[in-house]
Amino acid sequence: MxxxxxxxxxxxxxxxxxxGEKLNFPIDxxxxxxxxxxxxxxxxxxxxxxxxxxMMKVRKYLRKMNNPVLFD
Numbered sequence: 001m002x003x004x005x006x007x008x009x010x011x012x013x014x015x016x017x018x019x020g021e022k023l024n025f026p027i028d029x030x031x032x033x034x035x036x037x038x039x040x041x042x043x044x045x046x047x048x049x050x051x052x053x054x055m056m057k058v059r060k061y062l063r064k065m066n067n068p069v070l071f072d
Contacts, residue, residue: 013053013056019052
């Protein structure tokens with residue numbers, strides 16, 4: 001079970017962990033919320049999760065463009 005957990009933690013977008021850090025809320029609770037709400041509402045939180053992941057990637061890209069490294 002730990003191998004599966006590590007696999008998803010390494011390859012996931014980090015949305016739940018970032019949200020947990022911002023809100024000072026346990027990350028496991030946020031992940032469980034996304035999982036349970038996905039089953040109850042037939043996957044609509046997945047759209048929210050993907051859109052938040054895209055926003056995180058865009059913000060990271062914009063920050064990288066605004067602060068270029070001299071010796072890259």
